[in-house]
Amino acid sequence: MPTKPFDQFNKRLFQELLSPFGQVIPNLAVLGSERTIDIFFAPHPGAILNETELGTLAKMVRNPALLEPFRSALTDRDLETCTIKLFTLTAELPQDYPQIPITTPPYLWILAAEVSDRLLKDFKAELDPTLGEGFYLCGKGWRTTIVAIDELPNTPDTLWLRLMSKGRVQNDAIEELILLRDTDPKRTNALNLLTSWRISIEITGQLTTEEEQTLMALSQAYLEWEKQTVRRGLEQGLEQGLEQERRSTIESVMKLRYGAIDEDLRSLIPQLMTLSNPDYMALLLQSSRSELLAYFSTPH
16 A cells, blocks of 8 residues: 555654654554554663754653654544554563663654544543643553644744644744754755655645645745755855866966976875965975975875
8 A cells, every 4th residue: 555645754754853863663563463653763772852953852752652643633543543553562562572672661642633622531631731732641551642733832842743734734834944044954854855745745646635735835845945955056066166166276377387287296186175275376386396296295
C-alpha cells in the first residue's frame, strides 16, 4: 500500500528533528499483528534534547516515545488502536527488540488536528498542567497524552507540532517557519520536506478538496524554498566567479614574472589561492621561481 504524502512528511520531519538525539524508527512493526507504530523514538543515554531547537517536542521525548500523528479529527478507534500498539510493544520490549536500549516503559503521544470534547470526556483525558493548552493526559496508568494541535498556542515552542496540522493552523505555522533565520538548518530542512509533500500531492493526480487546500497552504512554503534555492545558487555562483577571477589573476602574474606556467608552478596555484590578495601578490612579485617553489616546499 503506497505511503500517503502526509505520512511521508511527518516521518521525515521527526527524523530530521530527533535523529541527533536518539534512535528514530518509523513504521516499527508490532509483532503478532499487522499494525505498525508511525514513529518510535528512543533517546541516546545521557542525550540532552535542546528545547531552543525543538521546543515542546523536547519535553515530549525525553523518554522512549511512540508518536502517532493524525491529520484529521481523532476517533475512538484511532485512540484504541494506538493504545493497543503501546501495550503490545511494552510487552515485547526488550526481548524482541534488543537493538533498542530503553530503561523506562515507552510513552504514547497521539497528535491530532482536532479532538472533540466528547472523546476527551469519555476517555477521562484532562488538561496537562505542566505542558498546558492542547495537551490532555489520559490517566497515569495509560501512559498516554492526546495533543489537540488546533488548541496549541501560536508560540515558537509548538511550531514543529503545528506544521502537522491543516487549514489555518498549518498556514500560520508555515508563515512562522518562513520568518526563521535563513541560516537556520531546521528551517531549510522543513521547507525541503514541505516542498516534497507538495510535489507528492501533485503527482497523485486526482485531488480531494482537502488535498487541494493543503496544496494551497504548501505553495507558500514552496515559493520560499524556490527563492532560497535560487539565492543559494546565486551566492555559490558569485563565490565560484570570485574564485575563478583569483585563479586568473595568479596565472596572469605568473606568466608576467616567469614567462610560462610549467607543471611545478601550476601545482602551486591552489595553495596561492588560499592566501589573501596582498599576500599572494607579494610572493609572486618578490620571489624568483626557485624561491617560490622553495617557499611552498617547507612547512609554515
